Amino acid sequence: MQGMILDRVRALMSEGVATRVLGWETGEFPYDRTPKFFNESNLENLKYDSFCGCNLSKYLVNESEKVIALVKPCDSYSLTQLCTEHRVKRENVYALGVACRGKIDVNKIAALGIKGITDVEEDGDTLTVHTLYGDKQVARKDVLLNKCMSCKGKEHKNVDEVIGESEDTSSVERFDMVAELEAMTPDQRFAFWRNELSKCIRCNACRNVCPACTCVKCVFDNPNTGVQNKAAADDFEENMFHIIRAFHVAGRCTDCGECSRVCPQGIPLHLLNRKFIKDIDELYGDYVAGDEADQRHPLINFTKTDCEPSIVHQRGGDKG
Amino acid sequence: MSMNQNPDWKPTIVAFCCNWCSYAGADLAGSGRMSYPANVKIIRIPCSCRLNPLFVLRAFQRGADGVILCGCHPGDCHYSTGNYYARRRMTLLFSMLDYLGIERGRTRVEWVSAAEGAKFSATMNDFAKTIYELGENKKLGDLRCKE
Numbered sequence: 278m279q280g281m282i283l284d285r286v287r288a289l290m291s292e293g294v295a296t297r298v299l300g301w302e303t304g305e306f307p308y309d310r311t312p313k314f315f316n317e318s319n320l321e322n323l324k325y326d327s328f329c330g331c332n333l334s335k336y337l338v339n340e341s342e343k344v345i346a347l348v349k350p351c352d353s354y355s356l357t358q359l360c361t362e363h364r365v366k367r368e369n370v371y372a373l374g375v376a377c378r379g380k381i382d383v384n385k386i387a388a389l390g391i392k393g394i395t396d397v398e399e400d401g402d403t404l405t406v407h408t409l410y411g412d413k414q415v416a417r418k419d420v421l422l423n424k425c426m427s428c429k430g431k432e433h434k435n436v437d438e439v440i441g442e443s444e445d446t447s448s449v450e451r452f453d454m455v456a457e458l459e460a461m462t463p464d465q466r467f468a469f470w471r472n473e474l475s476k477c478i479r480c481n482a483c484r485n486v487c488p489a490c491t492c493v494k495c496v497f498d499n500p501n502t503g504v505q506n507k508a509a510a511d512d513f514e515e516n517m518f519h520i521i522r523a524f525h526v527a528g529r530c531t532d533c534g535e536c537s538r539v540c541p542q543g544i545p546l547h548l549l550n551r552k553f554i555k556d557i558d559e560l561y562g563d564y565v566a567g568d569e570a571d572q573r574h575p576l577i578n579f580t581k582t583d584c585e586p587s588i589v590h591q592r593g594g595d596k597g
Numbered sequence: 598m599s600m601n602q603n604p605d606w607k608p609t610i611v612a613f614c615c616n617w618c619s620y621a622g623a624d625l626a627g628s629g630r631m632s633y634p635a636n637v638k639i640i641r642i643p644c645s646c647r648l649n650p651l652f653v654l655r656a657f658q659r660g661a662d663g664v665i666l667c668g669c670h671p672g673d674c675h676y677s678t679g680n681y682y683a684r685r686r687m688t689l690l691f692s693m694l695d696y697l698g699i700e701r702g703r704t705r706v707e708w709v710s711a712a713e714g715a716k717f718s719a720t721m722n723d724f725a726k727t728i729y730e731l732g733e734n735k736k737l738g739d740l741r742c743k744e
Contacts, residue, residue: 458696467698467736496651513739517654520693524650527689549693556692561685576689579681581671586684586706589691 279325281440282375286345290317294371295343299336301329307396308383312336314344327399330380330422332535335488337365346370349377350431350443351424354531354567355488357435361571362529364491367435374433376441379417379425382538386420418448424534424547427451435570451532455551474515476542483536483546489526489566496521523549528557528574531567560584608662608728610637612721613652615645617675618710619667625714633721645669645706646679650690653704657737663703663728667717670708680708699736702727 286298297314300323304311310329314336315322325347334355337346348356356372359365386394386406393409404420406413429451431443458466484490484497496502497518523530523546532554536546557564561575561583614620620641626633642648645668656664666687674680684706691704705727707720 463695463698463700465698466696470697511739511741513658513737516697516737517651517658520654520690520697521651524690524693549696552693552696553689556689560688576685577682579678579685581681583681583684584688586688586691586704589688589695590701 278376278441279323282325282347282373283320283323285373285440286320286323289345289371289373290320295345297342297344298323299333299344299346301325301331301333301347306394308381308394325375327378327381327404327417328383328397330382330424330538332486332488332533334359334365335486335491337370338491340365340369343369343371345373347375348372348433348436349375349380350433351377351428351531351533352488353434353436354429354565355533356567357570358529358531358567359488359491360435361567362491367570372433372436374436374439376439376443377431378444379421379428379446381417381420382422385422386415389415389419391415418446421446422534422538424538427453429532429565434568452551452555454545454548455555458548458552470516471512473544474519475512476544477515477518478542479514479518480541482539482541484522486535486539487526488531488533488535489529490522492525496525519546519549522546523553526550527553528564528576529566530554531565560588603733606733607636608725608733609660610634610663610665610721610725610728611656611661612637612639613642613645613648613664613666614639614709615647615668615675615680616641616643618669618673618708619645619717621711622667622709622713622717625711626718627714629714631714631718633718634725637721637725644674644676644679645683646676646686648683648687650686653690654737657703657734658739659742660734660738662731662734663705663724665705665707665720665724667707667709667720670710673710694737700731702731703734703737 297316299314301310302313302322303324308328310324312331312333332352332355334352360367391406391408391413394406396407398405402417404415404417406415425446427449428447431445433439530550534547540546557575564575614623623639645666648666653664668680668683671680687706695701705724709717
C-alpha cells in the first residue's frame, strides 16, 4: 500500500502537479505517525500504515500553493467541509484518496498488557507486535480505534483519485451510546458527564485537532472570557467549555472522531458532537456534513415549519 | 420546592427579550398594570437570534435559576428571519443541556408580540412558578459567583 502510494506520488510530482505532499512520517515512537509536508528530497520518509489515524485536512488551511494531500475516507469529509467553508481552496489541493482498513489504537495494544513496543508488523487480520520482551500476536479488530468501529463509510468524497481498496470496519452503531445516555434519568446523565468532564485538563487538544475548529480568533483565546488557556477552576467551566466547543462545530462536525482520539484523559467527546448530529438528523432531516461540496448546514438554514424548542421538554416522557 | 431548600431562597430568572416584540410586550404589560414576578430580570437584545448560546450559560454561571428567551412570533421577525435561526439554535442547546442532565424546565423559548402584554405577564408568572418548583440551580452554577 505504502509502495503504491509512493509510486503514484512520485509520478504526480514528475508530471508537475505539485512540489509538495502532505502525509505522515514516523514520530517519536515507532507507532507514532506525525503529519508532515514532504518534498522530493525527503519523500522516502513518507509512511502509510494502520497507525495513520490522524486527520490531515486541517493542515491544508491557508495553504496558498498546490499540495498533494493524502486523504482517508473520513478525512475526505472534513476536506470537503473545509472547502465548503472557503477555508481551503479546492484548486490548491490534489486530493489523493488512500484506502483505509481501520486504524489502530496503540493504547488498546498497551491495555492488553503489551509493553515496550519496538515495532508492529501487519499481516491481514493479525498484527505481530515486536516488543522488548518478545513478539506478541494481536487480532486487528480488537485494537481498532473507537472511531473506526463506528465508521460512517469507506467511500471517498470529492477526491481526485483513489488508491487501493477500503474495507468496512464498522461493528457498532454510531448512535448506540448516545441513545443509551438519552435513556438514562437526568441525574444519571449528570453523574456520567461530571465523571467524564471533571477529568478535563483544558489542554485544548480537542479544539486544536478539530478540522471544523479553524477560526482565526477563537472564543477560548479571548482574555475577556476568563477561561483563556487555563485549567478549569470550577465544574461550571468544564461544562461550559465542552458545551460551547461542541456547539461551535454543530452542523459542521463530520464526526471524524479526532477529538476523542487525541484527548489525553480519554473523555468521550465525540458523544457530545454525535448528540448534535443525532438531534439534527431527527429534527431537521438527515444531514451529513462534508458529504457534498457547497451544502448549507442546518444551523445556517431553516424552514418555516421547524419544531419549537419545547419539543426537548416533550421528548422521552416527563423525566426531569 | 424541594424539602432541603433554604426557605429564604427566591429564584433569579433572566429573560432575554427581543427589542421589537417582547420588550415592547413587557412595556405593555407594565402600562396595563399586569403583574409579573419581580425576580424576572429582563435583558434587551436586538433580535432573538442575537442570543449567543454562551449568554445562556453565562446567565446560569452568574446565578440564574432559569433562562427564558422571548422573541417575535415566527414569521414576524423585524429582520425577517432572525427568530427562525434562534429557534434551531435554542432547540439544539436545550437538548444538549438536557443531555448533560440539567433540568429541562430551566430553559424556555416563548414568542410574545408587542401587543401581547397579557401573554408576557402570564408566561413570566408560569415560568417563575416552574423554577420555584424546580428549586435552586445547583448543577450549572459557579461557586466563585456565589455570594
